[in-house]
Amino acid sequence: MAIFAEQIRLAYPTPQDLKDRRWIYVPYDRFTDRTGPLTEQPASATGIVIVESTAKAHRRPYHKKKLVLLISNMRHFALEQAARGCKVIYQFSEESHARALLELQRSLPLPELSMMQPAERELRLDIEAAILDGLKIKLAPDTTWLSTIEDFLSVFGPYKSGRSYVMDRFYRTQRQKTGILMDKGKPRGGKFSFDAENRKPYKGLPLIPQPPVFAPDEVTNEVITLVEQTYPHHFGLISNFNSPVTQQDADLAWAFALEHLLPHFGPYEDAMRDDELQLFHSRLSGLINLGRLLPSQMTADVEAACAEGLIPLASAEGFIRQILGWREFMRHLHQQTDGYRLLAGTVAQEAGSKPSRDVYAGATPSALSASLPLPAAYWGVKSGLHCLDTVVAQVIEEGWSHHITRLMVLSNLATLGGFSPRQLTDWFWFAYVDAYDWVVETNVLGMATYADGGLTATKPYVSGAAYINKMSNFCGHCQYDPKRSTGEGSCPFTALYWTFLERNESVLGNNFRLQMPYTTLRKKSPIELVQLRARAQKAIDELQQLPHLEY
Incomplete structure (x- = not known):
């Protein structure tokens, strides 16, 4: 870090700067001088504090490109503010962000800080704990949002x-x-x-x-x-x-x-x-x-x-x-439900999950009783499903795919197969460059998997092979036939879809948006249902048998 450290060192404050300037903490997800506290006084009267924390980066195996995107933007933002005339304290720390702020405030000493209300629940908890230990910081409304x-x-x-x-x-x-x-x-x-x-x-x-x-x-x-x-x-x-x-x-x-x-x-x-x-x-x-x-x-x-x-x-x-x-909508819902933790008393929880004293432990709703381990295919082990392998390869390469591949390939397969909603949520959290707790937990546990029991969606967003075949060219390059639901060479998505409906009929059977598919399901012959169950179970077994990679 010699190049950046040498450049930002020139913006370090004098003792007089510490006394005379307004000091603002810029968290890891608010790199803007176009709204909020940085707009409220001239740069010549402003000082900013930025913490680059390895503790946060080690909390999950975040995509390497996500870390590069965040840290490089963080460092460039610091340099941009220095060029404007702000004084900058850029702290490299092995501690959490708030703990690093507390240590800085005690050692320099720093006056009371200002910051916008943290977007992430994890940072809010971090700041609240440090305030109890003596951190002096004033929270201002986060004006990057469009609503209150x-x-x-x-x-x-x-x-x-x-x-x-x-x-x-x-x-x-x-x-x-x-x-x-x-x-x-x-x-x-x-x-x-x-x-x-x-x-x-x-x-x-x-x-x-x-x-x-x-x-x-x-x-x-x-x-x-x-x-x-x-x-x-x-x-x-x-x-x-x-x-x-x-x-x-x-x-x-x-x-x-x-x-x-x-x-x-x-x-x-x-x-x-x-x-x-x-x-x-x-x-x-x-x-x-x-x-x-x-x-x-x-x-x-x-x-x-x-x-x-x-x-x-x-x-x-x-x-x-x-x-x-x-x-x-999703960020408000996350805040109102404490990241879905408040659902624990009314929505079924994932099998094997237990109440935790760890305030950072994720919520585990599973209204459809899904709990199977997330397959290794999500880590890049080839499954033979062209749609899944293509999207996962893109995520490994870029840390991104668009919203329909997230919903109708990655989440669709996990929901149909009964794979753990919490594990899928955690995977999205570290695999995507745009994933933070307020967006990933509500989207995946809610809209994507129906784990919240319909809090955010009127029905599960699931489909068989027909939808993927209609909206993509994936099926034309796959070994499986989207027009066949059973037998050799059949696409497992369709069998998984029908057995998903059958398995969850006690929960979903009266859903008004699912009456047409349930009517079709009830007309299927006993022989076809046996064949669909066998094809679906074969697909689940094959996915479960893929060897896992370690991260």
């Missing part, structure tokens, strides 16, 4: 067990409050959602533009070496790192997506391809969750481009629904 907890409570009220939380209700209210894509109180185009229009498979046209390249600079190369040496056994590949790590590059990536990707995003947002893994997705969720790109600016840009006719309304609405709807 009061907005959420105005729709649903305080958390109550047994209540259903439907994102669409919250989204409509936020559209009306913000006026985004609204005309005189009415949704532009006559409806709030154009989701039904955004379900086309991609057949090769329009052509997908080549994104800009962000070659690592000397600071990033130093981080890459650090991650290789310090976290050698972590998940994923580190080669070919190509992501924005400066504010300028983050803005360039967004400008490219806005002009070249968003105009075609909507119709193909649910499509999947093995030869065009990104399609028209922006791949900017990691930067949004680090604070590099602000949702307020992004939604304003998309709305303006839509008004100018540069982005079709269906594409604009689909993108804004992800940002203003799902992203905000």
Whole structure:
């Protein structure tokens, strides 16, 4: 770290700076000077503290590219603030973030700090514990969000067990409050959602533009070496790192997506391809969750481009629904349910799980009694399922795949097979560059696996091979036939789907959205049901027998 350490050393404060400046702690996911405490006084009156903690990085086998993305953005943000005129204390620590702050405050000494309310539950707990030990820090509202907890409570009220939380209700209210894509109180185009229009498979046209390249600079190369040496056994590949790590590059990536990707995003947002893994997705969720790109600016840009006719309304609405709807909704739900821990008294828990005194231990709801160990295929051991192997290989390479491959390949298979929702959640948490507790736990334990018993979804998001075949080209390159559900060469997704419904009929049989498939299931002959069960069990056994890798 000699290059970066030498550069940032020049911004270290004098004793007088410690007394005269306002000191702000910038956490590991809020690299912005466009909102919040850093905007409230001139740079010449500002000091910032940043902690690079190996304790946090060692907590899980985080994808190596996630660590590079986060640490390089962290270091570049520190340099950017120094260039503005801020004084910077950049602390390398083997302790937690809050413990490092406490030690700094005692040793320098530092005056009272300010910070935005932490987004992650883990950091909130860390800060709260340090405050009890004497850390002096004032929490300010996190203005990177588009909504407040009061907005959420105005729709649903305080958390109550047994209540259903439907994102669409919250989204409509936020559209009306913000006026985004609204005309005189009415949704532009006559409806709030154009989701039904955004379900086309991609057949090769329009052509997908080549994104800009962000070659690592000397600071990033130093981080890459650090991650290789310090976290050698972590998940994923580190080669070919190509992501924005400066504010300028983050803005360039967004400008490219806005002009070249968003105009075609909507119709193909649910499509999947093995030869065009990104399609028209922006791949900017990691930067949004680090604070590099602000949702307020992004939604304003998309709305303006839509008004100018540069982005079709269906594409604009689909993108804004992800940002203003799902992203905000899920973080509120995580906070209100304490990361789903409050479900323990009303939703069945995963077999073998026990109450833990560890405040960081994850919630273990499993409304459908799923508990099988997550197969080694998720770590890159080839399963023979082309869709699964393709998506996992992409995640190992990039630390990213788009939302439909996450939902309808990775999570679909885990749900159909009865694999542990908690293990799947933890896998997503360390495997994806954009995963933090507030987004991954609610999405995976809720929408993706129905482990929450329907708190966030009116039915499980599951399908057989027909959906994957319709929305992708995966099946055309697979050894299994998506049109066969039993017998030699049949795709196991379909047998897994029917046996999933059969296995969970006591829980799901009266679900109004599943009446058609249950009617079909009940018409199947005893012989066909036996064959479906055998095919599904064979697939589960084969996945369970794959040798595990160690991380």
